[in-house]
Each structure stands twice: as structure tokens, then as C-alpha cells.
Amino acid sequence: MPAPRKYPDELRERAVREVRSSGRPVAYVARDLGIHKEALRNWVRQAEADQGERSDLLTSAEKAEIAQLRKENAELKRSVEILKAASVFFAKELDRPRTKPTR
Template sequence: MGEARKKYTDSFKSEAVELVVTSGRPIAEIARDLGVNEGTLGNWVNLAKKRGELTEKPLTIDERSELTELRGENRRLKMEREILKKAAAWFAKESM
């Protein structure tokens, strides 16, 4: 015979979800610490998102700065790629 399913209170579920959101730790790690199946905790988090109970925490100043820096780097890389494409096309045309 199988084990009886564990029942968790709504407050336990909401505190577990809050821990996932605020700690920055992986769901699997938190689930192990709480003695809950990883999939179960993931389901609780997804359900809270669907219900609109979770709000994304705003970016910190450091995160916002890093995002701005990475966007600038992406723009520069795109420009470099376009220049290299044009140069490759020009050299291919010249070698014929």
C-alpha cells in the first residue's frame, strides 16, 4: 500500500512560495529544506503566479545598471556583426 498524501496548510504553501520568491534560491533546494516534493513546490509557485499573487520584485540599482551595460554591449556586437558581413561580402566579390 502507498503512503497517505501529506496535506499542507494554505499558510505553509504561501510562506513556501514567498521563500522561493524572496530568497533567490532554486526551488529544488528550498523544497529539500522544507521536505516538500520539488514538483509540488513548483506547482504552488505557478499557481500563485496565475492567480496574480506574485509580483515581480523591481530591479535593484546594480541590476538595472548591469542591464543597461549588457544592452549597450549587445548593440555594439550587432553593429560589429553587420560590418563583418559587409566586409566578407566585399572580399568575396573582390576575389571573383
């Protein structure tokens, strides 16, 4: 479960919109809104990537897809380990000599 966000989404959107529309430096907008300037800088960069203005960063959708694929990959690796353990167990069962039941 991800950590809770320090700033609400509405504030993030407003801050990014303010930086982009006003042309003011990120540090000034951040100070006016009570946001850490590096947090705001990252939000602006991410917004630019999401709108296709930056090719050096992944979009939010791409990041979400990668996270989902990593989660699926980890789950598949766990399944493979379980199946390997099961196959070893059953191979040992097949190799055991069978005795005839006594009556």
C-alpha cells in the first residue's frame, strides 16, 4: 500500500496550472502556496511528460503499467517457486519403493 500523499490532488493541479500559466519560477509559486519547491518541480515535470511535452520521462500511465507488470511478475515468480517445490515433492513420492500391504 503506498504512503498517503502529503498534498491533496487539487493543490497539485492548481500549483502546476499556476506555474504553467503564470510563467513565474517554480520556487516563487511553491513559496506562495506553502509547497516544497522540489515537490512542485517534480509535479510540473510529470505534468509535462503526461501531456507529451517531455520524452525523457515516463508518463503516469506508463509508470502505472510498469508497476502492474512488476506485481504480476513477482506473483508469477512465487507461483513458479511453489510449482518447483511441488514437483520435487511428487518426484520423491514416485521414487519411493512401494511395499505390498500386509494382511
